[in-house]
């Protein structure tokens with residue numbers, strides 16, 4: 632049995648208290664929401680914070696608000712609440728569907744939207760217990776120096792694997808961040824860096840308080856995910872798609888790939904292919920074809936990376952076809 636290392640658990644009651652405790656704890660501190668990612672990582676000694684700041688008793692983080700200016704979903708809202716919320720299902724069905732595909736019902740009753748957005752990157756050489764990683768002399772992401780996926784690589788290539796992220800970016804969502812210096816808002820897209828270790832652009836002390844979604848205003852979104860089993864598996868290729876039509880033509884499109892790099896990947900060539908055309912089988916086929924080139928999965932998750940690259944076309948096609 633894998634045991635948690637020793638740590639001090641401090642319950643925060645407000646956002647201000649949480650950011651202060653975390654700042655005081657320094658680099659040895661970590662936030663925890665549902666703990667479905669952090670605690671397994673701690674058991675595998677991938678993260679060993681001495682102080683863990685519990686967020687589940689911060690009421691502000693569990694708020695959901697809906698209005699003419701869009702929606703605010705608190706970072707601490709449970710995934711099961713997001714997927715069941717009728718206002719999410721009607722205004723942002725693509726997001727509700729993406730959240731429904733995350734792991735299993737018990738984990739969605741523990742895991743939060745914020746924890747998902749900030750999920751650690753994944754790799755076959757990293758998501759292993761301590762002894763397994765020790766047997767290969769570890770790797771660059773934790774305790775080692777080399778990348779076993781690409782030994783010449785100067786950076787870690789662990790994969791962005793959170794299901795909510797591609798569709799949030801496609802829907803134009805923003806992340807609200809709080810720190811002792813105040814609050815700021817950035818597009819969710821700007822939250823990520825293509826580096827498997829330093830995969831977030833936010834500072835370690837910044838607390839994600841929630842996600843802001845613009846009003847649908849004619850945008851419709853969808854999500855498709857490749858995984859080995861129909862449930863309980865992380866995406867090894869995923870597509871978030873959103874399209875706004877004017878008349879019968881696509882006015883704007885956003886297409887985002889997950890599971891192929893350390894950051895979500897915007898498919899700008901495919902977006903350009905769709906602009907100004909009716910969303911029909913021909914336009915979808917052309918956009919799907921333009922997605923294969925930029926999709927460069929690495930050999931560090933389930934399935935062959937060449938097959939995942941090939942499947943990009945099919946999954947982009949499926950995500951766009953769902954919007955017909």
Ligand SMILES: Cc1cc2nc3c(=O)[nH]c(=O)nc-3n(C[C@H](O)[C@H](O)[C@H](O)COP(=O)(O)OP(=O)(O)OC[C@H]3O[C@@H](n4cnc5c(N)ncnc54)[C@H](O)[C@@H]3O)c2cc1C
Pocket residue numbers: 661662663664665666667668669670671686706707710732733734735738741742743744745746747748749750751792793794795837838839840863864865866
């Ligand atoms: C068996 C299994 C299967 C899974 N399958 C999937 C899957 O299919 N798809 C998927 O996307 N995920 C999957 N997950 C991962 C995880 O369950 C979800 O991503 C979940 O949403 C994480 O949320 P959490 O609240 O538990 O995060 P936590 O574990 O609490 O936190 C995750 C990270 O975010 C940080 N954090 C959390 N909240 C905040 C905040 N408000 N501000 C700043 N930092 C914060 C933590 O410090 C930690 O680094 C799976 C996990 C398991 C164990």
Ligand code: SF4
Pocket residue numbers: 753754755756757770771772773777778779780781786787788789827931
């Ligand atoms: S991509 Fe390389 S450095 Fe990153 S976790 Fe995998 S083996 Fe380690």
